[in-house]
Amino acid sequence: MDTTQRTDQQRSADRRRRELLEAADRVVLRDGPGASMNAIAAEAGITKPILYRHFGDKGGLYAALAKRHTDALLEALRAALDAPAERRERVEATLDTYLAAIEARPQVYRFLMHPSDGASPGDPGFDVGKHSAPLLRRMGEELAEVIEERVDLGPDSQQLARVWGHGIVGMMHAAGDWWLGERPCSRAELVRALADLLWGRLAAAGDKLGGPSF
Amino acid sequence: MDTTQRTDQQRSADRRRRELLEAADRVVLRDGPGASMNAIAAEAGITKPILYRHFGDKGGLYAALAKRHTDALLEALRAALDAPAERRERVEATLDTYLAAIEARPQVYRFLMHPSDGASPGDPGFDVGKHSAPLLRRMGEELAEVIEERVDLGPDSQQLARVWGHGIVGMMHAAGDWWLGERPCSRAELVRALADLLWGRLAAAGDKLGGPSF
DNA sequence: ATCAAGTGTTACTTGCGGTAACGGTAGCCT
DNA sequence: AGGCTACCGTTACCGCAAGTAACACTTGAT
Structure with missing residues (x-):
């Protein structure tokens, strides 16, 4: 039949695609x-045009590659975020999940995250x-x-300040x-929302130079 | 004299460098x-090798270009951050300065920030x-x-949640x-520091599902 | 006049993304 | 059988951009 045949071929194509992605x-x-x-084609044991037949262009390949990893990461994050626990606990679990993943x-x-950092510095590769x-x-x-x-x-204080500096x-x-990109609100509104987000421990801590506010 | 001569040439070279940077x-x-x-060389009215004589390679040119802008931005931020005012005011001013600059x-x-986004989509440019x-x-x-x-x-709540989501x-x-990159502390310490930073308004707000707080 | 040094050029190499055109091989049809 | 279609794979090429080598022109000092 037409459909079964097609399905067969599609399956085979999907398997191939997965193999290529793993090689990549x-x-x-x-x-x-x-x-x-x-290099990717060589690792997969084939040549370039096949990669292009499967993924269109390099962006397509990289997007497919990225999707695999991001999907996995997002799933883990969702699990940590939806766990039945106190909010702070969930937040810490989510942060830890993310950091554990990148670690x-x-x-x-x-x-x-840093697609421009090449591996071999000897290469005349991109450093844009x-x-x-x-x-x-x-x-x-x-x-x-x-x-x-x-x-x-x-x-x-030093450790904390550096973490906060980079975090903020x-x-x-x-x-x-x-x-x-989306312009969902005015600049002032955005500033206020972010300052509000920040106004926790930072607001409760007293000044070193000025009077203590607590 | 040797020194004056050198200075003259150095000055001229520096002026040239600035002109090239502006063209770039x-x-x-x-x-x-x-x-x-x-294209950059053409805009400057010269040809490629001169650019390479001045900046070494494309990375050098881009780094010099970036330095100009980042220095300017950092100066503005420092000014906002060091202004004599209440802390929250300073924070809002700094946020606003940054956002105004990118706006x-x-x-x-x-x-x-996004060096890979090309301009003309018709080009077969990089999209890595x-x-x-x-x-x-x-x-x-x-x-x-x-x-x-x-x-x-x-x-x-919707606006706020989105701002906070992306911010966090x-x-x-x-x-x-x-x-x-630096591994300045353990993962657990980092998690705690970040959660502490976050624990302001977020902690004070009550759950939607649980009981209302104050 | 000559030498040195900086400015500029043309013409080239290398390497990569992307494509066209061609060669096998499996299954299906009559 | 023989032929049709459709897919997997190849070699060989194009275009383009980074980077370089080698050569030519001014200019000032000696």
Whole structure:
């Protein structure tokens, strides 16, 4: 029959696709995101045009590759987030799940988040994109300094200030990025929402220089 | 004399460098980060090798370009952060400064933060790097949903939840990225620090499903 | 005049993404 | 059988961009 035949072929194609993705995974995790289509094809034991027949272009392949990993990560996060427990516990579990994931497979993480960092520095590969991280890092460090010198955080203040510096900068960055794309509200509203989010322990801590507010 | 001569030439070289950077700026802001060295050279009225003599390679040029903008932005942020005012005011001013900057010059922002987004979609340009944004966005949206359905935020809850969702995800992302690179503390410590940072308004707000708090 | 050094050029190499055109091989039809 | 279709796979190529080598022109010091 037509349908069974088609199904057979589709199945075979899907299996092939999965094999190719696994090969691509190996190469990308070994050579970094700068891996060439030729290398991936070689790892899979075939040649380039087949990759293109399956995935259209490099973006398609990488998107398929990314989807596998992001889906897995998102599922784990959802589980942690939906667990029946106190809110703070859930939040900590979710944070820990995410951090454990990036800790366990840093290569995957780098592929998903920093696609421009090549692996072999000898290669004349791309290095476009080495700019965002420096900016975020610098902002985080500067903010950490300001926090540490102007806010009384008790013991471990330095560690805490650095974590918060980078965390707050990341919050600002991600929220700003999303806001810039969707423009869901005015700038003032966004600022207020973010400041409100921030106004917890940070607001309760007293100033180091000024009078204690508690 | 040797020194004056050198100084003269160095000055001239520096002026040239600045001119080239301005030309590169124009091109990159017009054509996106996928701009070719040829295009930049053409805009500057010269040819490729000169660019390479001045900046070494494309990464060098882009780094110099990025430095200009990041320095300017960081200075503005420092000013807002060091202003003599209440802490919350300073925080809001800093957030607003950052957001105003990315709002005023989104092209610069996109160059600094999303170097892989090409400008002309007709070009067979790079699209590697379209993966990080989707993951962050998806995480932000999912978290927003969870927040909105499980936390009582009063009016404007939807807007607030989305801002917080993306903000918190960004915080987690940036802190995790920094932590993964420097390993300044254990995972548990990081989780606790971030949860502490978060525990402000979020902790004070009552559950939607549970009993209303005050 | 000559030498040195910086500015600029053309013309090339290398490597990658992407494609066209061709060669096998399996199953189905009459 | 023989032929049709459809898929898997190949080699060989195009276009384009990064980066470089080698050569030419001004300019000022000696």
